[in-house]
Amino acid sequence: MKDSLLGKRIWRHKLFYLFMLPGIVWFFLFSYVPLYGIQVAFRDFNFMGGFTGSPWAGMKYFQQFFDYYQSGTIIRNTIIISLMKLLIGFPMPIILAILLNEVHNRKFKKVVQTLSYLPYFVSWIVVITLMQRLLTPYGGPVNDMITTVFGTSPIQFMNNTSWFYQVVLGSDIWKNIGWNSIIYMAAISGIDQQLYEAAKIDGAGRFRQMWHVTLPGIRNIAVILLILATGSLMNAGYEQLLLLNGPATTAIGSVLDVHVITAGISEGRLSYAAAVGLFQSLIALILVVTVNQLARKYSDVSLF
Template sequence: MYMAASLLWKKIWKHKLFYLFMLPGLVWFFLFSYMPLYGIQVAFRDFNYMGGFTGSPWAGFKYFKQFFDFYQSGDIIRNTIIISLMKLLIGFPMPVILAILLNEVRNRRFKKIVQTVSYLPYFVSWIVVITLMQRLLTPAGGPINDAISLIFGMEPIKFLNNTTWFYQIVVSSDIWKNIGWSSIIYMAAIAGIDQQLYEAVKIDGAGRFRQMWHITLPGIRNIAIILFILATGTLMSAGYEQLLLLNGPATTAIGSVLDVHVINSGISQGRLSYAAAVGLFQSFIALILVVSVNQIARKYSDVSLF
């Protein structure tokens, strides 16, 4: 065992510069991902500020039971899963498609313009995005409704705070905001594909579509599987800011999700133990999903996180 430890330290010292580059990321994860785990115990205590984390009395599974006894808990969980599934199934392929299409563009200037335009929404806060959507989609003089009335002669449509259009607005705005940034990884994976493979299939008479199908897609397959496994961990997290801003009285029945419920319970109502319990429930289900999908991916594709 001593020899193994000695050999490990020798390898670390040999590649010390690489580990030095990793150090800021490791410190960040330790400070913001691992140290806060100490506070998980709040979910099992009747937390009060006088007692703190360790001085508050134990409550066991009291707050977990409170959540499942809450008359809207089933609806909240169902809404979260529905919205998250729609984002995953519809939104996940979009960055792949964008990356492949951009790879086929031969005009470098046009390609850079499209990339820049698609990246920019990621850096805009949801508050700005939702405000922009409100201005564009309002039935009282919004340009979208004005165009619909002018071209089709239809009455103005109330897109926002409308159960008919709620899911479409949520999913489409999420895709628009994240598609460019998410495509960066796939663009990098495509850039790493051996160009000789393309030359070889060209000699065999393969067109652009067949090159895309037989070379590009298999070349990014492993990356796509890894990212899909990670994405399944978000099935219990539909997105706090977006749903908080888009959801209204008319869409509460289909727009109330766990993320907003946790924040409202913890911050607005001061029920920190209850909010921690619900948040821990989210994380526990996410862990089960990631491990399960990882095992399925390992069995059928030989690609996995661990």
């Protein structure tokens, strides 16, 4: 009986499932089929033997990573940078979406939206190059303004341990804030306007309307995205850190993503890189499941 009802519901909404099909196929091909390669982390992989012909190595490469003298530093740096992006970067798109919702000038609103979306489509190579030109102490506009207005010496922003985290966090927010705010803008547009009218009748100003109507209206979406974001706590963003990190900032800028890419591609240690990558994925899975359970317990919103 249940199977027949499920079949009828699927057939009734067949167009929606058809739209979902490309995404399902993409996830199957690029997220589930590659799981077959997990065994590389437990083998002494070589190209002659392939996935099935290479000899088993057990937990050798996991032990090798944890015995590495910099493994603790790399894990600590990854967690610190990811936590900063989560705690500071995650609320920024929500704030931007709420502020844009309060703008009544449509032309100004569209200009701000467009300008905030554009950096997302620019590669990190271009972003880092632009930052180097802007922040350089040798004629860069930012340092020229600092020396002119404050009369201080130029500041070395790039490859400086004192400014490294600020540069990483600032560039990440600038690049992603506009794009990430789209889903919150969509959620806000779906809030019943009668709730705002009722709040006005009760004497609520703009701030109280935001606090009591807008924020509760996007709460469920925010919780779901927060659950998903916790899964990237061990993923600090390899491309950004690969380009920003230098010899002077290695102590605080070496992260798991860059370590995996360096070991797997530059050094050809595929089994070792797969083991470290699997370690990242297992931690991400544990975090997502844990936060999902907490969200279900305290907010009645969850992924599963």
